[in-house]
Amino acid sequence: MRNKERLAVLGAGHVGPVIARLAIAAGYPVAIATSGDPDDIALITELVIPGAQPRWASDAIADADTVVLAIPLHRFAELDPGLLAGKIVVDAMNYWPASDGVLTAFEDDSGSANSRGSSEIVARRLAGSAVVKALNHIGYHELEDRARPAGAPDRRAAGLAGDDPAAVAAVAELTSRLGYDPVRLGALRGGRVLQPGGPVFGQVLTLPEFERAVDEEARSLR
Numbered sequence: 208m209r210n211k212e213r214l215a216v217l218g219a220g221h222v223g224p225v226i227a228r229l230a231i232a233a234g235y236p237v238a239i240a241t242s243g244d245p246d247d248i249a250l251i252t253e254l255v256i257p258g259a260q261p262r263w264a265s266d267a268i269a270d271a272d273t274v275v276l277a278i279p280l281h282r283f284a285e286l287d288p289g290l291l292a293g294k295i296v297v298d299a300m301n302y303w304p305a306s307d308g309v310l311t312a313f314e315d316d317s318g319s320a321n322s323r324g325s326s327e328i329v330a331r332r333l334a335g336s337a338v339v340k341a342l343n344h345i346g347y348h349e350l351e352d353r354a355r356p357a358g359a360p361d362r363r364a365a366g367l368a369g370d371d372p373a374a375v376a377a378v379a380e381l382t383s384r385l386g387y388d389p390v391r392l393g394a395l396r397g398g399r400v401l402q403p404g405g406p407v408f409g410q411v412l413t414l415p416e417f418e419r420a421v422d423e424e425a426r427s428l429r
């Protein structure tokens with residue numbers, strides 16, 4: 208691993224701290240940020256994400272190679288794309304109208320499931336970043352509990368997709384070091400299978416089970 212690769216995790220709610228903890232355990236330097244003052248999360252960070260550095264989001268992003276978006280999608284519009292330019296951006300967000308409200312830009316207007324990928328829409332806004340959809344489809348409890356080192360017999364798989372091959376390689380390595388067999392699904396469009404309504408969303412599958420689920424979905428769409 209490039210030990211110096213620095214991670215900024217935006218979001219200190221449910222999934223952000225889990226990703227941060229797994230990344231610290233894997234040896235990544237990690238900064239964590241909310242939309243507010245890092246002093247507000249200093250104590251909780253010390254207690255639940257020991258080793259992570261609470262920072263202002265803009266500072267965390269500026270010093271990071273990879274930025275994980277672990278914020279609700281309805282807050283995404285608050286982020287300044289300029290700050291994220293030149294970064295690898297891991298989009299761990301999902302579109303949940305029940306909690307996000309209806310976001311017109313992310314609505315499926317075709318009537319068929321997964322005909323619009325939320326990460327493709329995110330990537331359009333972050334045109335200067337290399338967006339990789341990853342770490343979005345496993346619930347935060349399981350993401351932590353089911354993480355296993357490479358080669359463990361009960362290791363599970365996690366999918367990722369992106370248009371920039373170097374970014375995809377970096378995020379595949381991150382996924383692996385966090386504890387999951389990375390499954391590359393091709394370009395960002397291929398990540399639609401990872402989102403709510405897709406065949407692996409909410410599932411914690413072994414590599415063969417994951418590949419089978421994705422293949423069956425692809426066959427059903429032919």
Ligand SMILES: NC(=O)c1ccc[n+]([C@@H]2O[C@H](COP(=O)([O-])OP(=O)(O)OC[C@H]3O[C@@H](n4cnc5c(N)ncnc54)[C@H](OP(=O)(O)O)[C@@H]3O)[C@@H](O)[C@H]2O)c1
Nearest residue numbers: 218219220221222241242277278279282300301343346347
């Ligand atoms: N929960 C899961 O199991 C899970 C698993 C995988 C993926 N996801 C996805 O991950 C995203 C976050 O889910 P969650 O359940 O962790 O949400 P959450 O518990 O509501 O936490 C959201 C966090 O994002 C922060 N935040 C909001 N706007 C921000 C901004 N502009 N800059 C920096 N931080 C900001 C919030 O802090 P402030 O409001 O104080 O800024 C809060 O710490 C969602 O899109 C969800 O679908 C969730």
